[in-house]
Amino acid sequence: MAVKSTTDKYGTVAIIIHWLSALLILVLIGSGFRASGMEDPVAKAAILQVHLPVGISILLLTLARIGWWFWADKKPAPVDMTLWQEWASRLVHVLFYVVILSMAASGIGMMVLSGAGPIIFGGSPETLPDFWDFLPRTPHGIGARVMVALLAAHVGAAFYHHFIKKDGLIWRMWFGRKGEG
Numbered sequence: 625m626a627v628k629s630t631t632d633k634y635g636t637v638a639i640i641i642h643w644l645s646a647l648l649i650l651v652l653i654g655s656g657f658r659a660s661g662m663e664d665p666v667a668k669a670a671i672l673q674v675h676l677p678v679g680i681s682i683l684l685l686t687l688a689r690i691g692w693w694f695w696a697d698k699k700p701a702p703v704d705m706t707l708w709q710e711w712a713s714r715l716v717h718v719l720f721y722v723v724i725l726s727m728a729a730s731g732i733g734m735m736v737l738s739g740a741g742p743i744i745f746g747g748s749p750e751t752l753p754d755f756w757d758f759l760p761r762t763p764h765g766i767g768a769r770v771m772v773a774l775l776a777a778h779v780g781a782a783f784y785h786h787f788i789k790k791d792g793l794i795w796r797m798w799f800g801r802k803g804e805g
């Protein structure tokens with residue numbers, strides 16, 4: 625199995641980054657919505673103790689992913705599909721990168737402006753600020769919903785290929801030789 629992608633399959637590095645990113649994003653969406661729905665600052669700070677480091681990790685992983693595609697690897701050729709489907713898939717993939725980077729930027733922006741980092745990690749969570757007092761909270765909330773919509777479109781497309789078109793597309797993004805050739 626190749627480290628780099630071939631014309632009909634993603635390579636090991638791209639596959640590991642893809643599924644690790646998917647996992648981290650699910651944790652971020654879950655922990656983010658849970659934190660924002662909480663009244664109790666102590667409980668909210670406990671969740672943000674997970675949300676923040678995972679948010680920074682997805683930022684670093686996404687920068688590494690962009691570098692990997694830019695300098696080291698080339699994406700497989702698109703599978704057989706109509707022109708609008710090919711463009712829709714490209715658009716969703718690019719928007720994923722844009723939204724992840726914007727979420728990380730607005731998240732870091734909230735931390736810088738509110739000074740909440742030391743409060744969250746320093747043991748005085750009862751003084752946690754209201755993040756809505758800071759401008760980046762609005763794009764962070766909008767970005768979260770765009771992310772959920774992109775995920776629904778992306779998973780919907782993957783299921784469509786798997787269960788309706790039955791073209792084996794999912795195996796391009798999985799380990800091993802299945803679907804090759």
Ligand code: HEM
Binds near residue numbers: 645647718720783794
């Ligand atoms: C938030 C989570 C996810 C994100 C951000 C994401 C993002 C991406 C991106 C950007 C690509 C293009 C390849 C690349 O740039 O590395 C891709 C490809 C792919 N994703 Fe996801 N993905 C996520 C979750 C999922 C899930 C849950 C599934 C399956 C149910 C899935 C199935 C696929 C498949 C099959 C491809 C390959 C498409 C092709 O052959 O061209 N993804 N994904």
Ligand code: HEM
Binds near residue numbers: 654661727732768
């Ligand atoms: C791709 C990365 C990220 C995703 C997907 C994400 C997701 C979310 C979601 C879904 C929410 C709830 C939004 C709402 O209810 O309107 C949220 C809130 C929040 N996120 Fe993130 N986040 C990310 C990165 C970050 C980073 C890097 C930081 C800080 C360094 C951060 C800090 C926060 C804070 C402080 C809140 C507000 C909680 C509140 O209002 O009580 N996030 N995030």
